[in-house]
Amino acid sequence: MTPNPTGRLLRTSGGYDLVLTRTFRAPIEDVWASVTESERTARWFGPWKGAAAPGNTIQVQQVFEEGTPWSDMRIDACEPPRRLALSTTDDAGAWRIELQLAEQDGTTELRFVQHRESTEGVGEIGPGWEYYLDLLVAAREGTALPDFDDYYPAQKPYYEALPPQD
Secondary structure, three states: OOOOOOOEEEEEOOEEEEEEEEEEOOOHHHHHHHHHOHHHHOOOOOOEEOOOOOOOEEEEEOOOOOOOOEEEEEEEEEEOOOEEEEEEEEOOEEEEEEEEEEEEOOEEEEEEEEEEOOOOOHHHHHHHHHHHHHHHHHHHHOOOOOOHHHOOOOOHHHHHOOOOEO
């Protein structure tokens, strides 16, 4: 069963932001721990190691990718428990992402943003982030982990046709 894609594409002065959100009935500090503590990120993305601080580079393992590779990721900003900005460069190019959290009445919204220079590749990238964010939801709720084959290529047409918003 293909999950409904949720991403939006926003036009920015530097290109585009691919934005996806998830909502949790949990305090902001608990959701923050799910996206920053290595033993908790290991449940849905992969563990990390190194001295975590703005300006530092950590090593992150992508346990749901083929070969479970480790990659360097720079911490560009860390403002607990509201904002984490990371960047990395790999064979596919430069990746700049942000996790923005906001809590209201015991419910926390996680806003995932990937800053992009163009819309090229969004058809492949969007379903991947949907999958990872749903892995986070499943890890937090203790439910079965989703299958990437339910996301890609089924969600690709949605992301390829996504109109940028101002």
